[in-house]
Amino acid sequence: NIRISSSEYSGQDVLLVTTSDITKRLMSEQQLIQASKMATLGEMATGVAHELNQPLSVIKTASSFITKKVRKNEAIQDEILKTLAEEIDSHVDRAARIIDHMREFGRKSDVEREKVRVNETLEKALEIFNQQLKLREIKVVKEFEKDLPPILADSNRLEQVFINLLINARDALEEKSDKADNKGQSKKIFLKTGFKNGLVTIEVKDTGVGIQKSILDKIFDPFFTTKKVGKGTGLGLSISYGIVKDYGGHIHAESQEGVGSNFVVHFPVPSEAK
Numbered sequence: 001n002i003r004i005s006s007s008e009y010s011g012q013d014v015l016l017v018t019t020s021d022i023t024k025r026l027m028s029e030q031q032l033i034q035a036s037k038m039a040t041l042g043e044m045a046t047g048v049a050h051e052l053n054q055p056l057s058v059i060k061t062a063s064s065f066i067t068k069k070v071r072k073n074e075a076i077q078d079e080i081l082k083t084l085a086e087e088i089d090s091h092v093d094r095a096a097r098i099i100d101h102m103r104e105f106g107r108k109s110d111v112e113r114e115k116v117r118v119n120e121t122l123e124k125a126l127e128i129f130n131q132q133l134k135l136r137e138i139k140v141v142k143e144f145e146k147d148l149p150p151i152l153a154d155s156n157r158l159e160q161v162f163i164n165l166l167i168n169a170r171d172a173l174e175e176k177s178d179k180a181d182n183k184g185q186s187k188k189i190f191l192k193t194g195f196k197n198g199l200v201t202i203e204v205k206d207t208g209v210g211i212q213k214s215i216l217d218k219i220f221d222p223f224f225t226t227k228k229v230g231k232g233t234g235l236g237l238s239i240s241y242g243i244v245k246d247y248g249g250h251i252h253a254e255s256q257e258g259v260g261s262n263f264v265v266h267f268p269v270p271s272e273a274k
């Protein structure tokens with residue numbers, strides 16, 4: 001970090017050059033990012049447990065069937081055996097994919113840029129939360145632009161942004177439905193992507209409690225939270241803000257108290273990808 005300014009020294013015009021070592025700051029930022037990622041991983045774990053249950057129960061059904069047949073000394077028709085083997089194979093692959101995804105996410109990522117298709121990253125973030133959103137009767141409405149140009153970012157870090165926004169939307173929906181007069185109201189998250197004026201736009205909108213006008217300009221501040229101690233650290237949005245900025249993007253929130261919130265993210269598209 002270097003700054004130059006003109007000044008005067010002993011009656012002469014001089015240039016004043018100051019430098020500051022930001023290694024420490026970068027390191028603690030990196031640690032903060034990693035800590036928040038670990039918190040997100042904790043959230044993801046519940047989703048992953050649910051997601052793993054499905055392939056496991058398919059494999060269990062198939063293996064129980066085979067065991068029973070073998071015990072009774074009964075033959076299994078070739079056609080059925082083939083189907084069972086294929087089912088087991090594809091569900092083991094599915095389980096392995098889910099575990100890979102978790103591992104990949106927890107890995108420390110450098111600030112590297114690669115071509116990222118945001119629709120795919122959104123799907124990945126959603127995959128982990130699908131089950132838990134379903135259990136809470138939260139409906140996800142997707143409206144993805146098919147011909148979206150790639151942006152330059154890191155898919156894992158971007159996924160973290162989307163997960164943070166999804167968790168916040170989920171919490172806002174839950175907070176609203178916890179209030180007595182809102183029981184039974186439909187809970188929805190709208191996910192939208194688009195491409196306009198050279199920018200890729202991602203919107204995560206909910207029909208939750210909304211955000212008071214008086215705090216709308218504080219929500220991206222580090223450690224700002226309205227959640228109970230132990231529930232929120234107030235880091236989700238500030239870290240998301242930093243990640244979006246790192247890739248030249250912009251994030252802002254629109255909200256109406258009692259109606260819902262919309263988080264809008266814009267990213268520039270590298271000129272050769274347009």
Ligand SMILES: Nc1ncnc2c1ncn2[C@@H]1O[C@H](COP(=O)(O)OP(=O)(O)OP(=O)(O)O)[C@@H](O)[C@H]1O
Pocket residue numbers: 164168169172206208209210211219220224225226227231232233234235236237238260261
């Ligand atoms: N979708 C939303 N609807 C309503 N309020 C929101 C929404 N997203 C964020 N907020 C408000 O902004 C605050 C800050 O959000 P942020 O994600 O940074 O922290 P947190 O969710 O409280 O904690 P953490 O994300 O660290 O677990 C929240 O406490 C909440 O008051």
Ligand SMILES: [Mg+2]
Pocket residue numbers: 164167168232235236237
């Ligand atoms: Mg949050």
